[in-house]
Amino acid sequence: MSAPERFINRDLSWVEFNRRVLSEAQNPAVPLLERLKFLSIVGSNFDEFFMVRVASIKRQALAKQRSTCPTGMSPRSQLKGIHTAVARITEGIYQTLLDEVLPGIAEVGLERVTPDRWSEDQRAFVGRFFRENVEPLLTPVRVDVHQDEPPSVRNLQLHAAFLLERETGGESQDPQDPPGPHLALVQVPRSIKRTLFLPTERAGSVAFTFLEQVVLEQAYQLFPGYRVVEQCLFSLTRDADMSVDEERDEDFLEAMEQILEHRDLSRPVRMVINRRSTKLQKVLAKLFGLESQEVYACPDPVDLAPLMEIVGIDGFEALRDETWRPVPSPQIDPDAPVWQSLRGGEVMLHYPYESFEPVLRLLREAAEDPDTLAIKITLYRTSGNSPVVRALVRAAEAGKQVTVLVEVKARFDEERNIDVAQKLERAGAIVIHGVARLKVHSKALLITRREPTGIRRYVYLSTGNFNDRTATLYGDIGVLSSREELAGEVGLFFNSVTGYSVIPGLRHLVLAPHSLRGRLLELIKREARRAQEAGRGLIIAKMNSLADPVVIEALYEANNAGVKILLNVRGICMLIPGVTGMSEHIRVVSVIDRYLEHARIFHFENGGSGETWLASADWMPRNLDRRVELMFPIEDDEIARTVRRLLDIWFADTVKAHQLGPDQTWKRVSAKKGRNVLRAQEEIHRLTVERGAIQEPENRQLFSVRRTGEAKKR
């Protein structure tokens, strides 16, 4: 008899997460454009997944490495499992897209028109558009299928492939040139929007097609003297993993840039191709050395990324979720500098329910403020032309000491981050390009001001990035504080990541990779001890992924000591709940809704004197061992109570929640008979609006009058 399974494979669990996202796309209760968005998200999730994870497992398989997975699954069987599951989900995506979403939006006048249904007008429009805008950008490449080097098809770029034959009667001058068939490739231009809106006669409606269809339709013009025999569209997903030589300190940015170029030519791990030509499919698969399971033959559109352009189209409000406008935090006085609202202690900001604006405003105010001495910040993912970066540049130009830790190794944001780093350097900021061998994933801000009562520091610690865009999409919690001890420790944290100091002993903050793993295990063990002593123990944790075998074993042990464990895990979960003698007190729930659940919150009941922590880290080996992360305690009782209430709400969801069973499958949670239906994100939004409304400016009996000279006094 084999030992009972203790873990779920990490990557299969990630695929399962995408199935849950897909189930939102399939959910008829969700507005159609939101469903389209979920489809596109699953598509881009898989792109990244293949580039990073599948590529890495494939490398293991090719190197005939032993399994590194705690389930003991071999790399081969992992790959097989992944491909089988992804293929099935991909089928689901197209079924939903083609049978439900696209027909649904067409009904209300947002119609994809395939080339076979283009009207005369539309055809003429497309022809003109092709000649003027597309053709000049196309570079057809003829490929000799027998050559050693496969052609340079860039990662995730959509290409058209053609099989050509010489027109009958056309004699070649070159005896070396056989009559065919020849293979030719054309990259669909990157610089043009993929969605092409077509003229339409129906008032109030929108017709669109995709650029790749235009290229295919007009391709005959590209090969004079040849006839297109077969054609198709395809894209390759390549291994995006990279290792940069960390010893190359002095020109680290340059080394990173080289690696990014390399990413476009590394080993392919997947080909997505439309089902136009089985012949081409075979030729291409052979050309790029892909196994049959790595070839995903799909209907059009093969690339799901441009669906986001449709989601973002103006109008069609009926096809979307109602707007939940982020509420300004009632604890931040809109008429005074942000730091004034922090003098009393701490303010929690819960995004996207609450606005990210206070953080931006704090940065802008600090940049302009003559009494601000220094600003220190970590940037992991930041948005293009970010207001955060703009404020930092202004502050540096104003002569403040601005120290920015830009993680240039943040995957897929490398280029943007290199650009940000250079921009800041030019402005005179001290820019640290990350830490050797570790990614700096923590999100921290420290502002030092000289105030009449002395030095005062303001800190902001968050579970989410300094990114104004994701702050409207990701559920994160940030804490603004002027607490002296906390600020001091954040200062020490910055000293260690900027190379001023060795890692200091910290009392409030917990730092990975230094001490986070140890502390987590300690906290879990303490809870187990409490349960044994008092017969009662409770751990409630919310995170994106739970994939650390050591932490999971500690949770199993705590389970066996009688601790009740509630886990809200959005993505990967390697823990198997509900198994007698291992995890019968553990419940795992995943909430997939309009906002991406992103907060990391860990609550330990600790025999009545509960401790609640926020963190930038998931419980994954990479977060605990290979990244610089911060976990920080919520010390303000009011905030701790608020967060504790939030945790309960996430576990009470009966609309958007899925629960993991002992059989390792996820099932949608539904309201028990007679019980209230609750949708966590809606409930939190409602509560946030309610809380904000109490202190709405309308209720005030006094105008906030601005008079010259008074601002200075503040």
Place this chain on the structure above:
Amino acid sequence: MAEKKKKKKSESAVEKKRLVSVIDIGSTAIRLVVVEIRKKSHWTTLDRAVQPLSLGRDVFLRGSLSPESMREAILILERFQELLRGWAIPPQDVRVIATAAIREARNRDIFLDRVQVRTGFQINVVAGIEENHLTYLAVQHALNELRPQFSRSSAMILEVGGGTSELMLLSRGRMAGSHNLGIGTLRVEQQVLGSSGTTTDNGRVEEFLREHIRVTREVLNAEMRLDKIRFFVAVGGDARIAAEQVGTREGELFSVISRDAFVTFLDNVRSRSVEECVRDLKLTWTEAEGLFPALLILHLFMESTAADQLIVPDVSIREGVLLDFTIDPGHGIRKEFVRQVSGAALALGRKYRFDEAHATAVTHLALQLFDQLKDEHGLTDHARLLLEVAALTHDIGYFVRADGHHKHGQYIVENSEIFGLSRTDLSIVGNVIRFHRGATPSPGRSSLGALRWSQRMMVLKLAAILRVADALDRGHLQRIRNITIQKEESGLMIQCESLGDISTERHGLTIKGKMFEEIYGYQVVLL
């Protein structure tokens, strides 16, 4: 207009909160602290940084800093400079000190110069006995809550460094002895291995330290009975590591480790390799390397005492430096410090069997003169302290021979350790003693040796006062106690309460007042 005024006012309020930084270039690390002085001698630590760097290894093994270490040190100091720019601290409020490693490096002047050129930092190389003073200030600050207990029993304060160790003995709160011992965590390597090997062998280190400390303990025991010591204060990074691991925090600025827990921890460290210490105790390599010898040295001294626990203050020489340049003279810690210094001078006097009644009477008189002549001499409180020490010890040369006792006194003082005084201080005191009789020197005189011009002037001003004070107790009978000075055109009139005949004193003054007249321009007249 009104607005402008207001702004100015708030600016000056801002200025009152002074930011101060101390950088300490030690034998095993370079450390930085930034504090905000909130009230007199009350500060909040705002920032800290540590960069391990084993300068001591270079110096104690090879005698000089290696080019790599020098480069590394300068790089660290440049980073610290960048850090300090973020605090906008003016250069005069940054103190950079260096201890044993730099002090003993043959190429220290090159190092000091390079640092100055590259960073602008002027390094103050702290003399061995001055380290004691700074450590003591810091300890006192941290253990303020324990002061009542300290004043009732005996205590040993020990700071183990990389190059040297500071040891102080307090008897009922009074300084009974202070020593800068030539043992340290890095130096022990050199002492055990010479320059030949690099392997550290805990057994040999232990054998060496046991023997070395046994001898030291015997010497100390002559100064004060070690087995009566109830308080054992362990200062330094290694003690703090032990406190973090096995101690309990008892005060705002100190922790306590029970003797048993400490011994267990020492055994624990003894049985581990340096690598294991790094991994298991989460230490830097440099910290882990010195941990065992440091704890062992602490243990070997603690063994000789009756203390049942180690008190580990959260302070270091850096806080001592901060106190030294931030506290004002009226502050308790400063007063206490002055008492400790005069206690140490008194102890030295007793050692050389001085006439204590005469010495204290002259001191009392000299200080009265000093205080009442403030406008004339323009000297600081530190000069007053040196005068006090010089007055207390001015006649200790008699121990050698009456003839030329001023020269013998100078020799004795300059070759002794008086708690709280630097080598320069001792040299000033020695010269004041030297010139408390005999011919009046000129400031250019070569015997004033290495002293700077301002220090030479100080010697002359203090010696002139000491001469007058000495004359006022010429008969060694303490007939004159309190004096009042009146400045008149004809000279300085000294009014005194006297008991009995003071003709000897009157006569003495005519002889010993000459130097005073030359220096201050007043004839001294005893009314």
